[in-house]
Amino acid sequence: MNLNQQIIFADTVFAQEVDGEMVLLDMNSENYFGLDEVGTDIWKAIEEKRVLKEVLERLLEQYDVEEEVLKNDLFIFVEKLQESGLVEVKAV
Template sequence: MNLNQTITLSPEVISQEVSGETVLLDLQSENYFGLDEVGTRIWQLIQESGQLQTVYDTLLQEYDVTPAQLQQDLEKLLQAIQAAGLVSLEAASNETAAND
């Protein structure tokens, strides 16, 4: 997993938090996707920053988890929601440097 990626939410997805969990609805496919409390926190962080590194760093501070376990769990969730068409991952655009 490349932490230097940007996560973009699909414009076809709406989300609703219910009792600490989140239900996602893909309007295009009409499929529902449920997130538990940790998944909900990840979704919130994606909405706030869209930067995978920021999401990872915040979760590492908030949860008692090893970096390797967090990376594995985060990658698993991102693969699932990307496969469902709920998000897309793109290489960060900060690769270019200005040379004046």
């Protein structure tokens, strides 16, 4: 994974924010996923920016954390979404 890749949400995933946290439903598997506040912020940044580099820049504005730490956390988060079939990662 690299910062020049784009995140595309699966068409079968529905997301709804409830009390500051995102709830996701994958219609294919009929599984629900809950994101905490930080996960919700990442999801929203992906919705807005799509390209990982821009997502990282947006999150760096929100959080007081070293860029390398946040980049690693972002990659881990996106990999988990990808493993669950919620997103695709493509080259820009």
